[in-house]
Amino acid sequence: MSQTKYGRSAISEGLRRNRPSDQEALEDGQAHRRRNWLRSTSPQLRWGLLAILFVILIAWPLVRLQLAGLSDGGSAFHRVFATPGIGQVFANTFIIALGSVAVATVCGVGLAWSVYRSPSRIRGWISMLPIIPLMIPAVASISGYVYLFSPKVGLINQWLREFGVGSGTSGPLDVYSMTGIVFVTGFSLTSFVYLFVNASLQQRGSEFEMAAATCGANPLRVFFTVTLPLLRPAIVYSAGITFLLESGSSRHLCCWGHRTTSMLSRR
Structure with a gap:
């Protein structure tokens, strides 16, 4: 009888140690929700966000550079192409x-x-x-x-x-x-x-x-x-x-x- 009681207490102690704490359970739940949000996001939205980043980081600086070159009537381009x-x-x-x-x-x-x-x-x-x-x-x-x-x-x-x-x-x-x-x-x-x-x-x-x-x-x-x-x-x-x-x-x-x-x- 004592051995059975000891075995049950050992099992209970092991389950208690392996049980995640409230903080760990909260972090796991947040990570699971983030993964579900990424999976549930439509491909159109992901491509749209990628296009916005492309415009902000690449396209817009290039456009500003070209506009700056044309700000004086394109004389800079004229000087370049007129170079012997x-x-x-x-x-x-x-x-x-x-x-x-x-x-x-x-x-x-x-x-x-x-x-x-x-x-x-x-x-x-x-x-x-x-x-x-x-x-x-x-x-x-x-x-x-x-x-x-x-x-x-x-x-x-x-x-x-x-x-x-x-x-x-x-x-x-x-x-x-x-x-x-x-x-x-x-x-x-x-x-x-x-x-x-x-x-x-x-x-x-x-x-x-x-x-x-x-x-x-x-x-x-x-x-x-x-x-x-x-x-x-x-x-x-x-x-x-x-x-x-x-x-x-x-x-x-x-x-x-x-x-x-x-x-x-x-x-």
């Missing part, structure tokens, strides 16, 4: 941005696919290598490219001339040319493309590639007919992001100095 050589500046900006996006897209997709197809035992640490350039300052990155590919004193150019590639005391590679700028900026943007494409590869399975390989398709055909179409949204999104980044960025060109091509971001 402004057409060439626009053309250089578009060419460099488009070429850099092409280089970054090819390199980023290739790196992401190579990491995805690498053995699982090394995939963890090797997947971190393509994002290391994001941690390197632009000054250090450009200084390295100039040290390697400067027309006269670049280390690789000196080696190439010793092996008979090129002639004279300059070249054959020129980091200050339009082609050099496109490749260097493209390599610097490769990490952004890699991040987006690699995330897309990790989120989906490999069933389609396995099915194509089972049907007799070689790896190259699987890549171009199955993998690339599945990666199209990620590739388009990353290409758009890198195009905007390069169009408005001047960090690399400022590090090159006055010897580089004129772009809008330097005007």
Whole structure:
């Protein structure tokens, strides 16, 4: 009888200890009501709140900026477009941005696919290598490219001339040319493309590639007919992001100095 009484008292004591206090019950009830309010809110209301935030934080400052530029009759825009050589500046900006996006897209997709197809035992640490350039300052990155590919004193150019590639005391590679700028900026943007494409590869399975390989398709055909179409949204999104980044960025060109091509971001 005493054991039964002791057991009942122990159970009662355990229930009392596990029972939430009034404050905890009140907090749980408030959190539950907040979750229910978010779930019960209509999608139209949520999209409306998002649109209001967009107008307040993004659209309105841009409109005010444009109105300030037109406050004196648009003379500021007239001075900009009347600048000698402004057409060439626009053309250089578009060419460099488009070429850099092409280089970054090819390199980023290739790196992401190579990491995805690498053995699982090394995939963890090797997947971190393509994002290391994001941690390197632009000054250090450009200084390295100039040290390697400067027309006269670049280390690789000196080696190439010793092996008979090129002639004279300059070249054959020129980091200050339009082609050099496109490749260097493209390599610097490769990490952004890699991040987006690699995330897309990790989120989906490999069933389609396995099915194509089972049907007799070689790896190259699987890549171009199955993998690339599945990666199209990620590739388009990353290409758009890198195009905007390069169009408005001047960090690399400022590090090159006055010897580089004129772009809008330097005007």
